[in-house]
Amino acid sequence: MNFEVIIGIEIHCELKTNTKMFSGAPVGFAQKPNTCTNEIDLGMPGVLPCVNKEAVASAIKACSALNCEIDPLVKFDRKNYYYSDLPKGYQITQQFYPIGKNGTIKINVDGVEKDIRINRIHMEEDTAKQFHHVDGSYLDFNRAGTPLIEIVTEPDMRTGKEAAAYVEEVRNILYYLGVSDVKMEEGSLRCDVNISLRPYGSDILGAKSEIKNLNSINNVQKAIEYEIERQNKILLSGGVVAQATLRYDESARQTIMMRKKEGNVDYKYFPEPNIFPIQLEQAFIDNITSNLAQLPQQRKELYMNKYGLNDYDAQQLISNKELSDFYNEVVEHTSEYKLAANWVLVELNGYLNKNSLNVTKLQLLPEELAIMINMVTQKEISGKQAKEVFEEIVLGKQTKTVVKEKGMEQLSDEGAIITLINDVLSANPQSIEDYKNGKDRAVGFLVGQVMKLSKGQANPAMTNKLIVEELKKR
Ligand SMILES: Nc1ncnc2c1ncn2[C@@H]1O[C@H](COP(=O)(O)OP(=O)(O)OP(=O)(O)O)[C@@H](O)[C@H]1O
Ligand SMILES: [Mg+2]
Numbered sequence: 485m486n487f488e489v490i491i492g493i494e495i496h497c498e499l500k501t502n503t504k505m506f507s508g509a510p511v512g513f514a515q516k517p518n519t520c521t522n523e524i525d526l527g528m529p530g531v532l533p534c535v536n537k538e539a540v541a542s543a544i545k546a547c548s549a550l551n552c553e554i555d556p557l558v559k560f561d562r563k564n565y566y567y568s569d570l571p572k573g574y575q576i577t578q579q580f581y582p583i584g585k586n587g588t589i590k591i592n593v594d595g596v597e598k599d600i601r602i603n604r605i606h607m608e609e610d611t612a613k614q615f616h617h618v619d620g621s622y623l624d625f626n627r628a629g630t631p632l633i634e635i636v637t638e639p640d641m642r643t644g645k646e647a648a649a650y651v652e653e654v655r656n657i658l659y660y661l662g663v664s665d666v667k668m669e670e671g672s673l674r675c676d677v678n679i680s681l682r683p684y685g686s687d688i689l690g691a692k693s694e695i696k697n698l699n700s701i702n703n704v705q706k707a708i709e710y711e712i713e714r715q716n717k718i719l720l721s722g723g724v725v726a727q728a729t730l731r732y733d734e735s736a737r738q739t740i741m742m743r744k745k746e747g748n749v750d751y752k753y754f755p756e757p758n759i760f761p762i763q764l765e766q767a768f769i770d771n772i773t774s775n776l777a778q779l780p781q782q783r784k785e786l787y788m789n790k791y792g793l794n795d796y797d798a799q800q801l802i803s804n805k806e807l808s809d810f811y812n813e814v815v816e817h818t819s820e821y822k823l824a825a826n827w828v829l830v831e832l833n834g835y836l837n838k839n840s841l842n843v844t845k846l847q848l849l850p851e852e853l854a855i856m857i858n859m860v861t862q863k864e865i866s867g868k869q870a871k872e873v874f875e876e877i878v879l880g881k882q883t884k885t886v887v888k889e890k891g892m893e894q895l896s897d898e899g900a901i902i903t904l905i906n907d908v909l910s911a912n913p914q915s916i917e918d919y920k921n922g923k924d925r926a927v928g929f930l931v932g933q934v935m936k937l938s939k940g941q942a943n944p945a946m947t948n949k950l951i952v953e954e955l956k957k958r
């Protein structure tokens with residue numbers, strides 16, 4: 485590579501609130517068109533927006549988790565432009581006083597950690613959605629006014645992999661916080677990626693291209709890698725990269741020009757006159773930031789430091805919150821942390837993948853898996869038997885019931901075991917002699933015979949102890 489790659493990312497994230505950012509209309513995805521809207525979202529004259537407290541609380545959660553300074557003075561501005569999906573003719577946003585700034589998060593690419601600085605997080609509202617059909621264009625205003633936060637990084641990333649790791653990390657954090665369902669394929673989390681190249685050693689940023697609305701983390705990486713190559717070729721052949729807005733065509737695997745940017749568009753920002761600035765009480769902010777949900781990295785630390793899991797297993801677990809939640813419940817009932825992680829990540833996850841199932845839809849209770857794991861460590865059932873048991877409990881049966889039904893229950897009745905031992909001893913007088921002559925190996929052989937006679941069900945430790953007792957009597 486002949487140039488240094490510079491990447492900055494803007495993430496738009498829809499907040500999972502009950503109602504819109506500035507109106508009481510419900511927030512709904514995939515609802516009947518134009519049923520989740522009202523006069524405020526439709527931009528009717530004379531209506532007044534009212535700030536959604538829940539959305540502000542969600543934004544504060546995101547700011548806190550991404551280590552931003554939180555501005556207690558909430559102010560909104562108007563971004564003016566005309567487009568058919570924007571009924572008011574302006575978007576209410578926070579241009580001058582973002583709720584969060586100067587944040588940072590850690591990403592990890594192939595074991596190397598790196599800090600990515602967050603420039604700002606601001607609140608705004610989403611636009612409506614436009615659909616084009618053969619018989620004309622249609623507008624669905626359900627999305628108009630949905631609360632959004634926009635998270636903007638400093639241009640700190642250098643590769644497609646770092647960018648993908650960043651988006652993944654932010655996405656996971658927002659999901660753990662419970663502020664959004666972060667579905668990239670449904671548009672509740674959308675990424676714009678800004679890329680430019682510059683000669684090594686230069687401290688001036690080159691002209692950037694911006695790839696809009698990437699709909700998967702995989703595409704973030706692929707689009708960037710394609711775009712780096714495209715700009716590299718232009719620069720190497722002596723050309724200049726024009727500042728432009730692009731989109732990524734997944735099937736053609738290339739970026740496609742949407743429009744060239746002629747300098748900056750002037751949105752004539754000014755303070756939103758219909759919303760007075762709101763001074764948040766420090767206690768309101770503190771109450772939110774001190775009660776944040778456990779974040780993925782905190783969970784990972786717990787898994788590694790308290791439960792002794794390795795980095796890989798811990799990472800696997802936290803990257804799937806539902807599976808990690810399930811694991812947390814399993815280890816409430818067993819202290820076999822590593823074994824539990826193996827069962828959850830290998831057997832359970834394998835079963836889920838094979839059947840395209842979600843762990844939250846399972847009949848299996850975490851406690852039943854824990855009971856099974858404990859039976860394995862206490863040698864009440866073998867590892868091989870456990871796999872058979874698992875196939876049944878995963879469908880909702882109880883572990884003890886399955887063990888009983890399959891005849892895997894251990895024989896732990898002393899009298900019954902002694903009867904078996906006496907049969908074995910009568911059949912093996914030589915072993916009794918051997919034992920008397922100091923050959924302790926004979927005990928192992930006799931235990932084996934009792935196990936055979938009991939079809940593997942005699943409790944091995946108990947059998948061993950009782951055989952020695954019986955031998956001493958003879
Ligand atoms: N030359 C550059 N090369 C790569 N990334 C850049 C460059 N300049 C800015 N960025 C990144 O682009 C992102 C947005 O940049 P900026 O704040 O200039 O907004 P914009 O894209 O012009 O505006 P809009 O919000 O309308 O998309 C930030 O993440 C920033 O770090
Ligand atoms: Mg932006």
Ligand SMILES: [Mg+2]
Nearest residue numbers: 494676678694
């Ligand atoms: Mg941008």
